[in-house]
Amino acid sequence: MKTNLKKASMLLTGLMVGSKLFAQTPDTTGTTKDYVQPFSGGDSFRTWSIGVHGGVLTPYTIFGTKGQQDFxxxxxxxxxxxxxxxxxxxxxxxxxxxLAGKVKGKDAQAGAGLSSFETKMQWSAALSGNLTLANINWRHKKGVIQPYVTFGGGILNYKPVVTNTAGVSQNFKANDESIREFYIPVGxxxxxxxGSGVNLDMGYTVGFVASDNFxxxxxxxxxxxxxxGHIGLEFALGKSKKPQLATHNPVNSMRTEYLWQNQQTKEALQAQIDAQNAANAKLRADLxxxxxxxxKFTAxxxxDGVPDLYDKCPNTPAGTKVDGSGCPLAKPVVIVTEEDKRVVKDAINNLEFDLGKATIRPKSFPSLDRVARLLTDKNFSLKLAGHTDNTGSDALNLRLSKDRAESIKSYLxxxxxxxSRIEATGYGESQPIATNATAAGRQANRRVEFTLY
Structure with missing residues (x-):
């Protein structure tokens, strides 16, 4: 395995060095040295290329699981x-x-009496179709990265050697003969x-052998x-001034041709536009x-929506509602009637919570519903102040009083x-209205005060 890693490392180093030697400086000057007119014949391009590659061979593929393999x-x-x-x-x-190399595996399926195999792929020859993707684009002459897929068929010449559990190896066929089978490579x-004539090729291919002898x-x-799985270099053959057909973007060539043919028309139109812009500039100055x-009539x-020329109250704060002369409108007077106070008092008298909790008992709902209607109908504001007796710790009482006030707010x-018009505050045991020494006094201190305004 170490030898294989060394070979792979040497191949990768060679490919990187080769790519530096053959790479050409990309055209960044905006010129069109690689331009080919649309619908040009194949003699305008480099259509032949050769490639070399190296990589890793394995009996495992992306199709199926390792447990389904013979080894x-x-x-x-x-x-x-x-x-x-x-x-x-x-x-x-x-x-x-x-393609050539070795394919190895071990741990055969149960009952075979085999421990490993090694198949020497002496050679394989195949003819494949190569479909290049994503080289059609309006904006760029050619793409830097070109995905591709391949599919084909060919002949595989190989020689399998199996080793049994006793460590004895033998050829699959007698007389050390090779096997030739049809196979289908898909990649x-x-x-x-x-550069203009050099591509770095990275790919993955699965070979489907037409038998179970491999x-x-x-x-x-x-x-x-x-x-x-391989990495390699592809070199385009032919004159270096010609672009590769595989990287050529015919759609972009049509766009470039269109732009060139309309250059003179653009210059004439630009002259007209310049004249019109000058006329527009004069009109803008007059305007x-x-x-x-x-x-001065619109400032x-x-x-506040009233022009300064008619504003009798300048510099009113932002958001202030004003009349036609720009002066603030008088705020409406909120009047709390005796009937309103009676509704709130009735809610206070009927308010009950579960013992030691902020849960409102259903008995309190009808009177609280009347308070809610009062708030919505007259747009009143309400302050809720929760209080407790001195039973329990200060922290517990403060939290309970706050929770009960918030519970009433949530219900309303x-x-x-x-x-936004309801304020809920908890004061705990800090504001008693009666002595906490008696049960009646403690009952009076356990309350929620409603302040309507």
Whole structure:
């Protein structure tokens, strides 16, 4: 395994160095050196490319679970390959793939008497279709990242060796013969444009083998599979001044052509716009002068809606309601009648709570309902002051008196009263109206006072 890691590290280092050597400086000057007119033929592009890659081969794939494999513990081995690709359309190409390496696993399913397998993939050749995604965009000549998917079919030449639980290895076929099978490679990946002719290729491929012989053990009657995760470089062939067809964005070329053809029309229109802007500027100056003369008739310094010219009470505070001359309106006088006081007194007399709690007893609801109607009909304000006797601790009494006042407020609000016009306060045992030495005095001290205003 250490050897495989060393190989993978050396490959990755080589790819990074190669990308630096072949990468070209991106065009940031705004010029159009890579521009190709819309509907140009294939000879305007680089349509052939070659690629090399290396990565990890394993019998485990994203399709199914490890427990469903013939050998339940997959191992990672080094693989390598390459391809030649012909780009037919900006989004589609055909490529001939080559792949070789080893695939290993251990812990066979029960009853096999096998401990591991090693399949040497001597070579594989496949023809695949490559579908490039997301290279159609109005704004950019080409995308930096190009997702792709591949699907194809080919021949796999391999030689499986199995090892039994006693440690004895043997070839799957007699006379050390290789096996050739049809297989279907399906993959996906990303290509990163490092320069006009170099792409970093990162992908993942699953090979579906047309038999159950790939790992040397027939189990379950299903076909074997393997996966290959790789990183590599793709080099476009042809003249460097031509862009790659795979990275070309035909929609953006149409947009660029349209902009060029209309450049002269834009310049003529710009001249007309400049002349019109000059005329508009003169009109604006005349309008500003007129507005300055009218400003004194519309100025409202205190924002009360009455112009300063007619405002007899300037500088009124913000939000103050004023009359037509800009002076504050007189506040309405709130009159509490004797009948109103009787409604509140009746609520106080009928108010009962559960012992030691802030829960209002149903007996109190009818009189509290009348108080709620009084608050909503006449828009009165109400102060609720909760009091207790001296039984219990100061902290407990203070909290109980506050909770009882809040309980009454909540009930009144539930009946339609305005919560902003109700104040609930608790005073505990600090304001007795009778002696706490007698039961009658303590009963009098346990109260909630209603103040209507």
């Amino acid at each position: 339940r513990t997959p191992q990672a081995e080094f693989g390598y390959g390459g391809y030649i690709k012909k780009q037919i359309l900006p989004s589609f190409g055909l490529q001939a793939d080559f 996906a990946g990303l290509k990163f444009n490092l 790992d040397g053990y027939n189990y379950g009657g299903g076909s074997d599979k393997f996966s290959y 500003d002068a007129t507005n300055a003369n009218l400003a 409202d310094s205190d924002g 609000v539930s009946k339609g009263a305005n919560p």
